[in-house]
Amino acid sequence: MDRKIVISAQNLKKHYFISKGLFSFLQKREKNNIITVLNGINLEIDKGEILGIIGRNGSGKSTLLKVLSGVTSPSGGKAIINGKIVSAIEVAGGFNPDLNALENIRLLGRIWGVSTKEIHKLESDIINFSRLKEFIYLPVKKFSTGMVGRLAASIIIYIKADIYLFDEVLNGSDQLFKRQLHNKILNLQSNGSTILFATHNATDVLALCNRVILIDSGKIIFNGNAFKGIIQYRKLIQADLSKLILSQPIVNINNVKSNNISFNHIKMISTGECHQLSLTLLAAPGFYSQGTVHIIINNAFDIPVGHTSFFMEKIPEKCNLSCNFPLTLLTDGIYTISLAASLIPEKWMFFPRILEFEIKTNIKQQNDFIPGISLTQAKWNISC
Amino acid sequence: MIVIIDSSKNQSIAAYLKKLWCYRNLILIFAYRNIQGKIAQTRLGIFIILLQAIILTLVFGFFISRFITFLVSYPYLLFAVTGMMAWYIFSYIATFSGTSIMQNRQIASKIYFPRIILPFSYGLSVLLDFTGWLIVLTALLIYYGIMPSYNFWAFFLFLIIDVITGLAVGLWIALLSIKNRDVALFAPLIIGIGMFFTPVFYPVKVLPEYLADILYFNPLACVVEGFRWSLFNSPFDIRFLWGFLIILLLFITSVFFFVKKDGNMADNI
Structure with missing residues (x-):
C-alpha cells in the first residue's frame, strides 16, 4: 500500500x-x-x-x-x-x-x-x-x-x-x-x-x-x-x-485536636522487590473507636492502580504502622502514594499525593512503556 | 484540493482575490448574520430597521424643519430626506465595517476565510436599511405628487458610490485599528463631524464660494448632490466627481493593504 x-x-x-x-x-x-x-x-x-x-x-x-x-x-x-x-x-x-x-x-x-x-x-x-x-x-x-x-x-x-x-x-x-x-x-x-x-x-x-x-x-x-x-x-x-508533591509538612499537622487524626513521619524504603512504607499515626483520644488505613498507589496520570488496606479495631493515641508491599506487578514509571483513612464514627480522611517513587525494572519486553499493571502470570499461545 | 501555506510576505493580491471569489457566498451569509444579530431579541424583528428611517423622517418633518428650512425648488423635506438617506448609508457602513474585524474576532481568529469579507458584508446588509429609506422616500414622493426625473437610473449608480465610500472609510478604520484601537474609538466622532461638511441639510449655494470649492473633494457631497440630481433634476456640478476619484483611490489602497495585512490579522485582534 x-x-x-x-x-x-x-x-x-x-x-x-x-x-x-x-x-x-x-x-x-x-x-x-x-x-x-x-x-x-x-x-x-x-x-x-x-x-x-x-x-x-x-x-x-x-x-x-x-x-x-x-x-x-x-x-x-x-x-x-x-x-x-x-x-x-x-x-x-x-x-x-x-x-x-x-x-x-x-x-x-x-x-x-x-x-x-x-x-x-x-x-x-x-x-x-x-x-x-x-x-x-x-x-x-x-x-x-x-x-x-x-x-x-x-x-x-x-x-x-x-x-x-x-x-x-x-x-x-x-x-x-x-x-x-x-x-x-x-x-x-x-x-x-x-x-x-x-x-x-x-x-x-x-x-x-x-x-x-x-x-x-x-x-x-x-x-x-x-x-x-x-x-x-x-x-x-x-x-x-x-516540587508539587504534598510532602510531610502538610500531613504533619501538629494540632491533632482539631483534626482528630494525623499521619507523621512518612517514609518509604525500597528493598529490592519489596517496598516498605512506615508512618506514625496520631489520634485524639476517645474520638474514633475503630478505622481502616488505606495506602493508594497512583500512576503518572493520577489514576489509582493499586491499594492496600489495614483494619484497626482500636485506634491508639499514637502508634507506628508499617506496610511491606511487593511492586513487581507495576511497570516502569513514576508513581505517587496517597493515604486515606475511613473511621468510625463515620469520617473519611484523604491525603493525596504525599510521596513519589519511581520503579525501574530490567525486564526487556517493556521498552514500549505501556503503563499499568504488567500481568506476569499471563500465558501466551501461538499457533500458525 | 491542495493548499499551500506560506508566510504572508509571499502572498499575492491576485491569489487573494481568487480566494475571495471562492468564498463569495460567505459575504451573503455574513450579511444575513449582521441583520440577524441586529434584530436578535427584538419584538419588532425586521421592522425595527424600517422604523428607524420612518421615525427619523417624522421627527425631522414635524419638528426640526419648522425652525430650519432652506429654499429649494422642491419641498425641503424631500431635500433633507435624500441627504439623510445618503448620510445614513455611508455612516452605517463606515462605522460597522470599521469595527467588523474587532466585533467578529471570535470567528476571525479561529476559522480561516478571507477576512475582507467581514467589512464587505456590511455593504450588503445596508440594503435592508436602504429599503426602509426607499419606502419613506416613495411615500413622500407620492404625498407631494412628484415624479422622479428622467435621470432616475443614476440613482443606483450614486448608491454604489455611497456604498464604496462607506467601505473605503470603513476598511481604513479597520486597518488602522487592528493593533491599536485608538482610531476605532475616534472614528464615530470624526464621522459625526463630517456630516456638517456635507450638504445634508443645507444646499451648496448658501455657502460662500471658497467653501463650496472644498466641498467638491468631499465624496459624500457628490453622492448627496447626485441623489438630488437623479430624483429631482436639481443642478449637479460635474466637479463633484473629484470626490469620487478620491474615494476610488482610497478604496483601492485600502483593499491592497487589507490583503497584505490579512495573514497576520488573527494574531493582533
Missing part, C-alpha cells in the same frame, strides 16, 4: 512581535520584543492517522493548528495540505452568542462551506449527537462551557472533510460525550479521514491516538508511539511536578 501524505510541514516558524507604548512603531524588531512560538516544525502526517499533539500550556500546540488551518500565516517555512480541512480551535470559536444553537449550526456550517441543503440533512444528527435537543432555541450565550464545547465539536465532526483539527475540544465535557466523540473520531478514521488532536489530557491521547508529537517551546521533541510520548511528556514536566 502506498503512503499518502496529507499534511507536510517544512521548517514552520511563527514569531510574535510585542509592541509597547505610543511610539511602538519606531521600535526595532529586536530579540527582546520577539516571541518565538513555533521554531522550525517539520512534520509529515499520513492519511488516516490520528495524531495527538501534546505539550505544556503555551508550547505552541494551538498555534501550530492555527497555522495549519490557515487562520494565521507562518513567519517562515511552508506547509502543504492535501485535502479539505475543518478545525475546532479554542472550542467556542465562531459562535454568535446572540443567535440560538440551531441558527449557529446553520451559520457555522455555511462558513465551512456546507450547502444549505446538506446542513438541513445534518441538523438532526448534530443535535442528537450533542444531546442539546431541549436547548436548540436558546441563545448560545446562555450555554455552559461544556455545552458550547459539545455543540462546536458536534458541528465539526459532521462536516465532511479530509482533515479534522481538534484543539482542546473535550475541555469541560462529561465522560459520556467524551466517549461519544472518541467513537466518532475512530469512525472518521476508518473512513479515511485524518485527525489531529491537541490536548494535554493523557487519557484522551491514550484512548485515541496512534502517534503523538510532543511540542516544547516551539519544537517537536518527540514523535512516535503514544505511550512513549506520554511518558516523555511526563518526564518533561517531572522536575516541576515533583
Whole structure:
C-alpha cells in the first residue's frame, strides 16, 4: 500500500512581535520584543492517522493548528495540505452568542462551506449527537462551557472533510460525550479521514491516538508511539511536578485536636522487590473507636492502580504502622502514594499525593512503556 | 484540493482575490448574520430597521424643519430626506465595517476565510436599511405628487458610490485599528463631524464660494448632490466627481493593504 501524505510541514516558524507604548512603531524588531512560538516544525502526517499533539500550556500546540488551518500565516517555512480541512480551535470559536444553537449550526456550517441543503440533512444528527435537543432555541450565550464545547465539536465532526483539527475540544465535557466523540473520531478514521488532536489530557491521547508529537517551546521533541510520548511528556514536566508533591509538612499537622487524626513521619524504603512504607499515626483520644488505613498507589496520570488496606479495631493515641508491599506487578514509571483513612464514627480522611517513587525494572519486553499493571502470570499461545 | 501555506510576505493580491471569489457566498451569509444579530431579541424583528428611517423622517418633518428650512425648488423635506438617506448609508457602513474585524474576532481568529469579507458584508446588509429609506422616500414622493426625473437610473449608480465610500472609510478604520484601537474609538466622532461638511441639510449655494470649492473633494457631497440630481433634476456640478476619484483611490489602497495585512490579522485582534 502506498503512503499518502496529507499534511507536510517544512521548517514552520511563527514569531510574535510585542509592541509597547505610543511610539511602538519606531521600535526595532529586536530579540527582546520577539516571541518565538513555533521554531522550525517539520512534520509529515499520513492519511488516516490520528495524531495527538501534546505539550505544556503555551508550547505552541494551538498555534501550530492555527497555522495549519490557515487562520494565521507562518513567519517562515511552508506547509502543504492535501485535502479539505475543518478545525475546532479554542472550542467556542465562531459562535454568535446572540443567535440560538440551531441558527449557529446553520451559520457555522455555511462558513465551512456546507450547502444549505446538506446542513438541513445534518441538523438532526448534530443535535442528537450533542444531546442539546431541549436547548436548540436558546441563545448560545446562555450555554455552559461544556455545552458550547459539545455543540462546536458536534458541528465539526459532521462536516465532511479530509482533515479534522481538534484543539482542546473535550475541555469541560462529561465522560459520556467524551466517549461519544472518541467513537466518532475512530469512525472518521476508518473512513479515511485524518485527525489531529491537541490536548494535554493523557487519557484522551491514550484512548485515541496512534502517534503523538510532543511540542516544547516551539519544537517537536518527540514523535512516535503514544505511550512513549506520554511518558516523555511526563518526564518533561517531572522536575516541576515533583516540587508539587504534598510532602510531610502538610500531613504533619501538629494540632491533632482539631483534626482528630494525623499521619507523621512518612517514609518509604525500597528493598529490592519489596517496598516498605512506615508512618506514625496520631489520634485524639476517645474520638474514633475503630478505622481502616488505606495506602493508594497512583500512576503518572493520577489514576489509582493499586491499594492496600489495614483494619484497626482500636485506634491508639499514637502508634507506628508499617506496610511491606511487593511492586513487581507495576511497570516502569513514576508513581505517587496517597493515604486515606475511613473511621468510625463515620469520617473519611484523604491525603493525596504525599510521596513519589519511581520503579525501574530490567525486564526487556517493556521498552514500549505501556503503563499499568504488567500481568506476569499471563500465558501466551501461538499457533500458525 | 491542495493548499499551500506560506508566510504572508509571499502572498499575492491576485491569489487573494481568487480566494475571495471562492468564498463569495460567505459575504451573503455574513450579511444575513449582521441583520440577524441586529434584530436578535427584538419584538419588532425586521421592522425595527424600517422604523428607524420612518421615525427619523417624522421627527425631522414635524419638528426640526419648522425652525430650519432652506429654499429649494422642491419641498425641503424631500431635500433633507435624500441627504439623510445618503448620510445614513455611508455612516452605517463606515462605522460597522470599521469595527467588523474587532466585533467578529471570535470567528476571525479561529476559522480561516478571507477576512475582507467581514467589512464587505456590511455593504450588503445596508440594503435592508436602504429599503426602509426607499419606502419613506416613495411615500413622500407620492404625498407631494412628484415624479422622479428622467435621470432616475443614476440613482443606483450614486448608491454604489455611497456604498464604496462607506467601505473605503470603513476598511481604513479597520486597518488602522487592528493593533491599536485608538482610531476605532475616534472614528464615530470624526464621522459625526463630517456630516456638517456635507450638504445634508443645507444646499451648496448658501455657502460662500471658497467653501463650496472644498466641498467638491468631499465624496459624500457628490453622492448627496447626485441623489438630488437623479430624483429631482436639481443642478449637479460635474466637479463633484473629484470626490469620487478620491474615494476610488482610497478604496483601492485600502483593499491592497487589507490583503497584505490579512495573514497576520488573527494574531493582533
